[in-house]
Amino acid sequence: MHTLAAAALLVTTNALQLWKKPVAAPPSAPAIAAVDDHRRAVIGGHNWLTHAPPSYFARDKLTVKGPRANTDVGAPVDATRPLVKLGDVAVGSWSCSEGGWLSPAPRTSTEWFIMLEGEGSVDEEDGTRHRFAAGDVVVLPRGWSGRWDVQKDLHKVWAVHTHADDGRSTSPVIATPSQMSDGDIYKAGDTAVRVWTRQPGPVEVRDKATTESIYVLSGEMFVTNADGSAVRCVAGDTVALPRGWTGRYDVASAVKAVSVVVGKETTSAAAPAPSVSHAGGKRRPIVGGNWKCNPATASSLDELCRNFDGVAPYLEKCDVYVCPSNLHVALVKDNFTPGVHVAPQNCNFKGCGAYTGEMSVDQIQDLGLGWVLIGHSERRGEFGLPTPAESNQLMATKLQYILDQGLNCVFCIGEPLSIRQKGIQAIVPILKALEDKSRVVIAYEPVWAIGTGVAATPEQAQETHKGIRDWIAANVDRATADAIRIQYGGSANAGNAPELSSFPDIDGFLVGGASLKPEISDIVKAIAEAKV
Structure with a gap:
């Protein structure tokens, strides 16, 4: 079921x-205080948790x-x-x-x-x-x-x-x-409705920036107030957390929930967010299809969408997104297998207004979309060298804006090594402040391989991905390095995906030409099965 x-x-x-009878909290949580006979626990003048009686x-x-x-x-x-x-x-x-x-x-x-x-x-x-x-x-x-x-x-x-x-x-x-x-079902203004998963472990929350009502679909967690009082939450429970709340979550078994979040979200907010990728050293795999400037005719869109029908059996284990051309985003957003996300290939960091040729986050959210891709080498400049229009600093500004507005982001980095490190260096403060690391996916592009059909050897790809992860560990922290997902963006296909997927630091693929073909489902299958 x-x-x-x-x-x-x-x-x-x-x-x-x-109100349930107090239960023993996990060892990492404070002892649970007695709960009164009211329907709500009161903390700092706020009602924060409620259950309906039978x-x-x-x-x-x-x-x-x-x-x-x-x-x-x-x-x-x-x-x-x-x-x-x-x-x-x-x-x-x-x-x-x-x-x-x-x-x-x-x-x-x-x-x-x-x-x-x-x-x-x-x-x-x-x-x-x-x-x-x-x-x-x-x-x-x-x-x-x-x-x-x-x-x-x-x-x-x-x-x-x-x-x-x-x-x-x-x-x-x-x-x-x-x-x-996992992801946003609805996002408009300061109201977001989203599905999220949180894996076992503690999360500290300080001065929560939003009000959130959480309905638990599965799993078990303890919600603990600043005064040490706590309550056990399982499937069917509703938790309401007010703006300004301070406390912690202790997830005993993986929790899946749907919540409504109200208020201006910040990258430092520690409340559950769209998805969680890291669990005991395992990260949820993610595959993206970049259609670039394809197809030439709108009549071809249905066929391209049908290529993704085969990914349906793997969506419980793997996140999948598609990046159509900006002209086609609205035409195809409802035509994919349910659970496949649509992500535009770019957006601005200013919003709506006199910005000719741009797409705003507001417009993306109005379509009900939760992801966007930025910084692709084909926009930064030939061979991945940044142009003034797509500099690393601009990409960092854009990423911060995207996250602050509640979207998730695929952030592309490329070659050579010095350029790759500068690209990550520009977003170090953002990664440090970002509580839910799964909201940012890093897509590594070996520029010499993009669109050529020539991929790096699996060993070369693993070495580079490990190097990226180690650099993040040294310059941000190890927890971020272990949690962040890194996609390989160099001509992945059905033939090389199984071996590439077997390496521990390759968490998915940003697929170009193969995403225009039915073999995209074989690529998703390969990594979904490899990362179980």
Whole structure:
């Protein structure tokens, strides 16, 4: 059973409970303080964690009260009676029997919810229907208006962010369990909905920059306050962390979760983020397909997208992204196997405005995309030597901007050695401050091999990747070096991918010509199986 579906079943039975009895924390965590009888732990005046009691979703109340019977503390559009309220963010749960109603007034908030049970749909004003069922994540953006319909008794956990109009799309966003690989499901303004995985180990958080509501899909972790009080969180639990929170996570077994994050994210924030690549010395592999300036005709796009259908069985073990030409990004973003990310080949660091020929992070996020590639040698200059337009310092400025805006980045570096080191040196402060190292992927490009079909020997590639990792260890720190993913970007193909994948410091590939062919799935398979 898929982890998300399993989580939904857990919720309907016993996962959503009133405060759990204190349990023994892992040895690295402080002793757990006694928990009172309230639904919320209070820390520094903030409500930070909540669970719904078992009777919260009482099915008998649904039949007694009839259609559209609210049996919870707060309704989806009523933030005055939530389980917890943190400034402009409210978190709660809701259940409803079969029925339907119009919501003619545009919403003044963005709502995120995960379906625990049941079936429903929302219609846009033009009649476009979006269906959802147990395990799905739904986002109703600010400004949405239309019709709600519940086809089967519905239970959900929700979070609402009340905010000013930011001019973004008002169309609902639905993510099914098969589409929930690590990354952003939705990102607009200061509101992000994302799936993330955190591997075992502790994470310290100081003065959290955002408010975050976390729904745990699988795994086990302890959340500990600054005063040493802690609570155990498992599948089905909802954790609300306020802006300014200080404490720690201790992950006992790998946690997968979906969360809504509200506020201006910073690279130093230590809250869980889009994905985590490092686990006990293992990094989650990642393969990217760079289409460059291909294809020549839009009619060829469907065929290129179908080449990625074969990667579906490996998405649980490997991240996959595609970089279409900027003209084609919007045309293909919904045409790939669910779970494959689309990443533009460049963006600016200024935003929207009088920047002819550029693409902004705002525009990328408006399309629902979570990744971007920058610094490719074919943009930096022939043979990888930087031009004034694509200097190392500019790339560092661009990377900082991208991360601050909430996107993840593939950062390309090339040859020769002196240029490669200068490229990394420019981003050392960023890597030091970046808590979730998986948000940056380094793509090493042996420029002499790009587009030639001539690859470095696996031993040469491993030697260079190890050199990059050792340099990061010496100039940033060993933890960053061990966690950061390094892709090989020199003419990888189905023939050489298995041997290249066997080397410990090669975490994936940035694929050029082969990404235009069905063999891309063989490349993904090779590294997904090698890194198990």
